[in-house]
Amino acid sequence: MNNKLYGNLIFELSHPGRRAYSLPENRFGHHPLPDACRRAKDAELPECDEMTVVRHYTNHSENNFGVDNGFYPLGSCTMKYNPVINEEISSLKAFTDLHPQQPVETVQGALEVEYNIQRALASITGMADVTLNPYAGAHGELTGLMIITSYHQQRGDTKRTKVIVPDSAHGTNPASAAVCGLEVVEVKSTPEGLVDVNDLRPLLGDDIAGMMMTNPNTLGLFEKDIPEIAKLVHDCGGLLYYDGANLNPLLGAARPGDMGFDVIHLNLHKTFSTPHGGGGPGSGPVGVCEKLIPFLPKPHVIKTKEGFAIEDCRLTEEYSTADNRIGGYLGNFLIILRAYTYILSLGRNHIKEVGPLATLNANYIKECLKDDYELPIDTLCKHEFVFDGLKDKSTGVTTMDVAKRLLDYGYHAPTIYFPLLFHEAMMIEPTESESKDTIDGFIKTMHVIAKEARETPELVKEAPHSTPIGRVDDVLAAKHPILTYRQLIHDMESEE
Amino acid sequence: MAKVIEGLYYSESHEFVKVAGNTGYIGITDYAQHALGNIVYVDMPEVDDEVEVNEDFGAIESVKAASDLKSPVSGKVIEVNEALEDEPGLLNKDAFGNWIIKVELSDTSELKDLMDAKAYEEFCAK
Numbered sequence: 001m002n003n004k005l006y007g008n009l010i011f012e013l014s015h016p017g018r019r020a021y022s023l024p025e026n027r028f029g030h031h032p033l034p035d036a037c038r039r040a041k042d043a044e045l046p047e048c049d050e051m052t053v054v055r056h057y058t059n060h061s062e063n064n065f066g067v068d069n070g071f072y073p074l075g076s077c078t079m080k081y082n083p084v085i086n087e088e089i090s091s092l093k094a095f096t097d098l099h100p101q102q103p104v105e106t107v108q109g110a111l112e113v114e115y116n117i118q119r120a121l122a123s124i125t126g127m128a129d130v131t132l133n134p135y136a137g138a139h140g141e142l143t144g145l146m147i148i149t150s151y152h153q154q155r156g157d158t159k160r161t162k163v164i165v166p167d168s169a170h171g172t173n174p175a176s177a178a179v180c181g182l183e184v185v186e187v188k189s190t191p192e193g194l195v196d197v198n199d200l201r202p203l204l205g206d207d208i209a210g211m212m213m214t215n216p217n218t219l220g221l222f223e224k225d226i227p228e229i230a231k232l233v234h235d236c237g238g239l240l241y242y243d244g245a246n247l248n249p250l251l252g253a254a255r256p257g258d259m260g261f262d263v264i265h266l267n268l269h270k271t272f273s274t275p276h277g278g279g280g281p282g283s284g285p286v287g288v289c290e291k292l293i294p295f296l297p298k299p300h301v302i303k304t305k306e307g308f309a310i311e312d313c314r315l316t317e318e319y320s321t322a323d324n325r326i327g328g329y330l331g332n333f334l335i336i337l338r339a340y341t342y343i344l345s346l347g348r349n350h351i352k353e354v355g356p357l358a359t360l361n362a363n364y365i366k367e368c369l370k371d372d373y374e375l376p377i378d379t380l381c382k383h384e385f386v387f388d389g390l391k392d393k394s395t396g397v398t399t400m401d402v403a404k405r406l407l408d409y410g411y412h413a414p415t416i417y418f419p420l421l422f423h424e425a426m427m428i429e430p431t432e433s434e435s436k437d438t439i440d441g442f443i444k445t446m447h448v449i450a451k452e453a454r455e456t457p458e459l460v461k462e463a464p465h466s467t468p469i470g471r472v473d474d475v476l477a478a479k480h481p482i483l484t485y486r487q488l489i490h491d492m493e494s495e496e
Numbered sequence: 497m498a499k500v501i502e503g504l505y506y507s508e509s510h511e512f513v514k515v516a517g518n519t520g521y522i523g524i525t526d527y528a529q530h531a532l533g534n535i536v537y538v539d540m541p542e543v544d545d546e547v548e549v550n551e552d553f554g555a556i557e558s559v560k561a562a563s564d565l566k567s568p569v570s571g572k573v574i575e576v577n578e579a580l581e582d583e584p585g586l587l588n589k590d591a592f593g594n595w596i597i598k599v600e601l602s603d604t605s606e607l608k609d610l611m612d613a614k615a616y617e618e619f620c621a622k
Binding site: 171417418420423474475478479 | 537563
């Protein structure tokens with residue numbers, strides 16, 4: 001990275017009149033737009049030559065850190081390897097050149113991909129059918145909750161307006177419920193970090209639409225009371241929703257459908273190896289049990305005697321809950337194709353090794369580090385676990401400091417300050433992709449940082465030292481974000 | 497360590513009420529500001545809004561998390577602490593000195609369900 005030349009904003013590299021194009025000579029004269037159609041002020045766009053633009057963005061892209069750069073133990077995000085074969089298959093022109101409005105007889109192959117992965121995901125999770133339409137995990141959550149409310153409304157059961165969410169839940173759960181118009185009721189965790197069944201019982205009643213759960217939960221612990229919880233929720237007339245964020249350790253070991261979950265969402269960008277975060281886009285398929293199939297959104301791919309077909313909304317005068325849509329077409333097709341490639345690459349037998357290996361890696365790291373880091377719940381974890389900061393907190397080094405120091409050593413930081421059950425939470429998820437060498441390297445570094453925290457705490461408190469930008473002022477960034485160049489200029493002018 | 501003040505009423509979700517006659521000053525405890533870290537935004541109700549015991553009346557956003565504010569008592573909002581709009585960090589500086597809303601209590605018997613300083617200190621130590 002050439003920081004000296006290119007650690008700039010593109011606006012700072014701008015020179016008036018510089019262009020990356022040249023037009024042929026104007027032989028037609030000038031015909032200006034009427035004033036009413038013109039902007040009052042210049043657009044203030046940067047003016048650069050092509051090479052400057054390319055170098056600028058190339059250098060910026062090298063400041064990024066992704067799973068292709070190094071170990072990325074971001075808890076609850078399942079940052080597993082994105083196999084190259086996924087990219088190869090999804091860049092085939094036969095797929096990339098399709099148009100969603102093409103006649104179905106000309107896209108039979110693409111529909112076969114959609115149909116087959118619907119079946120594969122249903123079989124992996126134990127659900128009856130799946131929609132691929134949601135464009136992200138949170139979109140899947142909203143879709144799933146809309147299916148639950150549609151189901152209750154269809155039966156004329158309109159007083160079910162509440163949804164139960166554990167206090168350890170991902171923040172998206174209460175957020176999706178609120179967007180869906182449901183009231184959130186929180187259920188507490190036991191000291192062992194599991195849903196407290198005794199706290200749950202009195203919450204259940206005829207106003208409960210359903211309960212959302214992550215299993216294993218955000219502490220990486222398996223909710224072993226799930227059969228009892230499923231029975232309690234079902235007995236009160238509610239439905240059980242599975243947040244698929246933590247599905248990875250279950251692959252090959254257990255299926256949400258068998259645990260009594262009625263609706264689930266999956267994150268293909270987590271469990272099924274498609275790019276994540278800024279490298280997305282995401283994909284959040286939703287699976288349902290038999291009785292909820294009529295409430296799956298349209299369009300939906302089905303198999304007929306004549307081939308694959310698209311079931312779509314009927315244009316009738318009377319609204320029916322069977323005619324719901326949550327997006328334009330059949331989801332993020334090329335992402336779905338990557339996930340399908342992943343499932344076929346692993347195959348039925350190897351996909352069963354994913355969960356056990358992810359679980360082994362997490363437990364190995366936890367056991368190796370629990371002498372230096374506070375392990376609040378010392379038990380067997382699944383794919384991830386949570387430390388409550390350093391064991392020795394006497395020098396005042398916080399979880400934030402440890403996370404920043406990890407950047408100096410070339411690792412992405414774990415998820416920090418989540419879940420909210422602990423004050424100094426540090427949530428580590430290695431996934432099954434990593435080799436023992438990589439994991440041992442990380443463990444060694446975490447020990448080194450713990451030692452630094454004891455002996456040279458200032459070094460850790462002032463980290464990172466080797467990144468292009470040092471310690472960022474979080475408070476200022478949250479209170480006064482500067483998101484455009486114009487705002488920056490304005491701020492600088494008003495300071496002068 | 498987190499500070500606790502005698503004479504206030506405390507809730508399990510770490511709000512306090514200071515009672516003066518029929519008026520309650522509601523804020524978050526020192527323990528809460530400590531746990532939240534640097535506070536960057538306080539979402540407050542409007543004057544004349546009704547607050548219900550154990551119901552949300554606003555939210556606090558810190559660099560770590562966004563948390564709902566639960567009202568320890570029921571009543572009508574008679575004033576909100578406008579200083580927190582520009583300077584939410586006041587809660588970090590002095591949580592007990594900067595109440596968030598001032599409420600006209602509608603049911604003083606609710607106070608007996610709250611903890612006193614000693615009980616709250618023990619609650620936090622758990």
